[in-house]
Amino acid sequence: MAEGSGRKRTTSEPRLHGEMLATSLLAFLKGCNAYGYQLTQQLSDSGLPQSDSGTVYRALRQLEGSGFVSSFWDTSDQGPARRMYSLTAAGELFLRTWIEALNRYQEVLTGALAGFDTTLASEDEGTEEETP
Amino acid sequence: MAEGSGRKRTTSEPRLHGEMLATSLLAFLKGCNAYGYQLTQQLSDSGLPQSDSGTVYRALRQLEGSGFVSSFWDTSDQGPARRMYSLTAAGELFLRTWIEALNRYQEVLTGALAGFDTTLASEDEGTEEETP
DNA sequence: GCAGCTACATGCAACTTGCAGATTGCGTGT
DNA sequence: ACACGCAATCTGCAAGTTGCATGTAGCTGC
Numbered sequence: 001m002a003e004g005s006g007r008k009r010t011t012s013e014p015r016l017h018g019e020m021l022a023t024s025l026l027a028f029l030k031g032c033n034a035y036g037y038q039l040t041q042q043l044s045d046s047g048l049p050q051s052d053s054g055t056v057y058r059a060l061r062q063l064e065g066s067g068f069v070s071s072f073w074d075t076s077d078q079g080p081a082r083r084m085y086s087l088t089a090a091g092e093l094f095l096r097t098w099i100e101a102l103n104r105y106q107e108v109l110t111g112a113l114a115g116f117d118t119t120l121a122s123e124d125e126g127t128e129e130e131t132p
Numbered sequence: 133m134a135e136g137s138g139r140k141r142t143t144s145e146p147r148l149h150g151e152m153l154a155t156s157l158l159a160f161l162k163g164c165n166a167y168g169y170q171l172t173q174q175l176s177d178s179g180l181p182q183s184d185s186g187t188v189y190r191a192l193r194q195l196e197g198s199g200f201v202s203s204f205w206d207t208s209d210q211g212p213a214r215r216m217y218s219l220t221a222a223g224e225l226f227l228r229t230w231i232e233a234l235n236r237y238q239e240v241l242t243g244a245l246a247g248f249d250t251t252l253a254s255e256d257e258g259t260e261e262e263t264p
Numbered sequence: 265g266c267a268g269c270t271a272c273a274t275g276c277a278a279c280t281t282g283c284a285g286a287t288t289g290c291g292t293g294t
Numbered sequence: 295a296c297a298c299g300c301a302a303t304c305t306g307c308a309a310g311t312t313g314c315a316t317g318t319a320g321c322t323g324c
Binding site: 006012015017018052054055058062078079080081 | 311312313314315319320321322
Binding site: 138139144147149150184186187190210211212213 | 280281282283284287288289290291
């Protein structure tokens with residue numbers, strides 16, 4: 001159906017990306033700080049559509065560029081260094097604003113499925129199926 | 133914040149696009165058939181973020197290519213011909229599936245704002261009632 | 265040493281999108 | 295007749311995004 005963007009030519013299930021990926025990451029960071037690899041796994045366990053790890057890393061860098069998260073290198077534990085992210089005040093504000101817009105969006109969708117009978121002036125009918 | 137896709141270099145408020153645009157269009161078409169120009173205006177009046185009319189037309193063509201809507205030319209009224217769109221059974225099914233995924237997404241977002249204190253290790257599902 | 269895992273990053277093709285502009289049809293005013 | 299504006303659709307292009315594969319490192323176990 002031509003989703004968000006990017007290379008879609010191959011196979012597979014839908015992937016999480018774009019604003020929905022970005023806001024999901026912000027939501028996870030509201031709970032506690034985290035790093036990219038961890039967030040990728042949390043997304044996998046969340047019941048949301050899967051998302052590519054490369055896309056997650058790039059989304060985090062973009063969120064940082066927008067000032068919605070901040071990061072620092074964490075070398076306290078063993079293993080490769082981790083870039084830890086935390087939510088900023090601007091990021092939390094953005095998340096709240098987004099949720100409000102999301103509520104309107106959900107009203108539109110569920111309102112449609114509710115089968116509202118307010119037909120709103122639709123007397124179109126009896127038309128043919130041709131292309132000129 | 134570098135949203136879904138496309139050219140973002142200039143100014144302005146966020147725009148509706150991608151899957152959220154597509155599903156909003158499907159929702160409007162659940163109510164009654166409509167054509168592109170009309171849908172563009174309904175979107176403007178819906179409280180959702182605005183969306184570019186060119187993007188709306190292209191989204192409708194893609195939905196048709198995916199079999200989620202079907203179209204025919206309507207020349208019954210005066211004025212330029214209109215390409216009328218109607219929702220198909222596949223489109224309605226897709227819409228329902230999408231809404232289910234959307235509910236999970238919204239749980240993630242609002243769950244974050246609710247300030248849940250389950251710091252991590254949240255693999256025992258079925259325990260997501262409100263915390264007292 | 266070597267395989268495997270963790271953790272992050274990037275190159276590339278395929279794709280989407282915002283904006284501006286083009287096109288067509290109809291109605292109104294002068 | 296003519297210009298003008300609106301309704302309605304479509305398209306070209308640059309700027310941007312994403313899926314996939316791959317590459318870089320550091321650490322652990324054998």
